[in-house]
Amino acid sequence: MKMRIMLFIGSVAIAITITGSKWAEASVVPPAPALPAPESPGIALQSPQAVQDPYHAALGVTSDQDIYDALYDGQTLAGLATERGQDPERIVRLQVAELTAQLEDRLAGGSITPAIFAAQKAELADIVSRSVYGTAAG
Structure with missing residues (x-):
């Protein structure tokens, strides 16, 4: 009896595996067609590479890899900048502004109380500053 159950379960598992992979192949979406160039010569499109991340600009770097390498070598964000x-x-300032916006979203969404918002916002500048300059809490 147990052998029949094991054979049945094995057969079902194989069937699910085979049909699952067929469904995955059938659901592949082809890439979207490329957009044609703008008709008007007065329109200038900005490439994604031309828009520099504000953190990269503030640090004077061009990529996340530059930041990673500096931090890996023991440098602080302040030292890199x-x-x-x-x-x-x-x-x-950039990090405090971004974290403040996140706190405001959480407050507006009701996931934190006004008291928690005020307490966390009061600590932001100190926490971020210690992180950027690499100083210990204390």
Whole structure:
């Protein structure tokens, strides 16, 4: 009896595997066609590479890999910015602004109370500053 059950379960598993892979092949969506060039010569399209990330600009780097390499070598974000002629406080301001916006979204969504919002917002500048400059909490 147990052998029949095992054979049945094995057969069902194989059938599901085979049909599952066939469904996956059938659901592949072809790539979207390329958009034609704009008709008007006065329209200039901006390439994605031309838009620089504000954090990259504030650090004076061109890629996440530059940041990763510097941090891996033990450098702080402030050290990286200073080395490249940038103001480290700009990074602090950018991060505080982004985190504040996230807190505001959480407050508006009801996931935090106004008291928690105020307490966390009060700590943001100090926490971010310590992170950027690589100083210990204390």
